[in-house]
Amino acid sequence: EIVMTQSPATLSVSPGERATLSCRASQSVSSNLAWYQQKPGQAPRLLIYGASTRATGIPARFSGSGSGTEFTLTISSLQSEDFAVYYCQQYNNWPTWTFGQGTKVEIK
Amino acid sequence: EVQLVESGGGVVRPGGSLRLSCAASGFTFDDYGMSWVRQAPGKGLEWVSGINWNGGSTGYADSVKGRFTISRDNAKNSLYLQMNSLRAEDTALYYCARCDDRGAFDIWGQGTMVTVSS
Numbered sequence: 001e002i003v004m005t006q007s008p009a010t011l012s013v014s015p016g017e018r019a020t021l022s023c024r025a026s027q028s029v030s031s032n033l034a035w036y037q038q039k040p041g042q043a044p045r046l047l048i049y050g051a052s053t054r055a056t057g058i059p060a061r062f063s064g065s066g067s068g069t070e071f072t073l074t075i076s077s078l079q080s081e082d083f084a085v086y087y088c089q090q091y092n093n094w095p096t097w098t099f100g101q102g103t104k105v106e107i108k
Numbered sequence: 109e110v111q112l113v114e115s116g117g118g119v120v121r122p123g124g125s126l127r128l129s130c131a132a133s134g135f136t137f138d139d140y141g142m143s144w145v146r147q148a149p150g151k152g153l154e155w156v157s158g159i160n161w162n163g164g165s166t167g168y169a170d171s172v173k174g175r176f177t178i179s180r181d182n183a184k185n186s187l188y189l190q191m192n193s194l195r196a197e198d199t200a201l202y203y204c205a206r207c208d209d210r211g212a213f214d215i216w217g218q219g220t221m222v223t224v225s226s
Contacts, residue, residue: 001170034212036153043203043219044145044153049212087153091211095167097143097155 002026002090006100012108019075021103023088028068032092035064035073038102039084047086048073075105083107110134110215112204117220124194128220130187130204135215138162138182141207144189146200147219154200157189158207172198194224 003026013019023033035048046055048064051071061076075082088100116128130142143158157178158167166178177190187204201221205213 032211036213038153043216044213045216046212046214049208049210049214055212055214085152089153089155089212091207094211095141095158095160095165096169097158097167097211097213099145099153099155102152 001096002029002093002098004088004090004098004100006086006088006103008103009101010104010106012106013078014108015080016077017108019078019082019105021073021075021086021105023066023071023073023100025069025071025090029090029092031067032090033064033066033071034089034091035062036087036089037082037084038087044087078105110206112206112215112217114202114204114217114220117202117222119223119225120194121226122195122224124224125190125192126194126222128189128191128202128204128222130189130217132185132187132206135206137180137185140209141211142180142187143205143207143213144178144187145203145205145213145216146198146222147203148197148200151200156202159187191222194222196224198222199224 031051033051036044038044052064141160144156175193201219203219206215208214
């Protein structure tokens with residue numbers, strides 16, 4: 001089983017600042033990596049797939065990078081609506097998937 | 109509008125069974141693989157089970173293998189999860205999600221709550 005580890009668990013950021021979230025896979029997942037955003041009381045929303053491609057309607061301030069085992073989600077200038085929990089997910093091993101434990105981005 | 113609507117959740121005793129359903133609309137259902145993902149109260153996302161477009165390939169998390177069965181009926185645009193031998197740790201909000209052609213989950217339902225308690 002591929003284990004996904006996210007860091008940090010909580011990130012305190014001021015509005016307008018940059019946020020950098022990390023995700024590590026226990027073995028290579030190539031570029032088969034997605035990022036999701038979840039706000040309280042809502043279903044998750046796909047942000048990034050293929051490690052770096054923004055999903056439809058996702059603002060350009062969200063960017064993803066990495067391949068193999070190390071991945072990063074960057075939010076270039078945090079807006080109030082970006083405070084949420086973010087999950088990475090690997091989909092390299094069809095038909096099994098794994099999520100990271102999540103990073104909560106909170107207001108500093 | 110592309111939509112997934114889950115149903116079938118409820119309260120069940122340990123050892124009991126429940127069948128969840130997910131009704132799809134607004135897209136060609138049999139063009140896509142589907143998955144179930146759950147979230148225990150206050151916890152993160154856990155992938156539960158997945159199925160390919162025609163039901164010929166399925167996968168399960170170790171935590172549910174042998175107890176849960178995923179299936180689909182493309183004629184009814186529906187996805188199912190049969191859950192047997194339920195345990196307290198299965199208590200969660202269960203989401204169904206559409207798998208895009210790369211494997212990411214691009215559409216999610218709003219979830220159905222399952223509570224396993226005596």
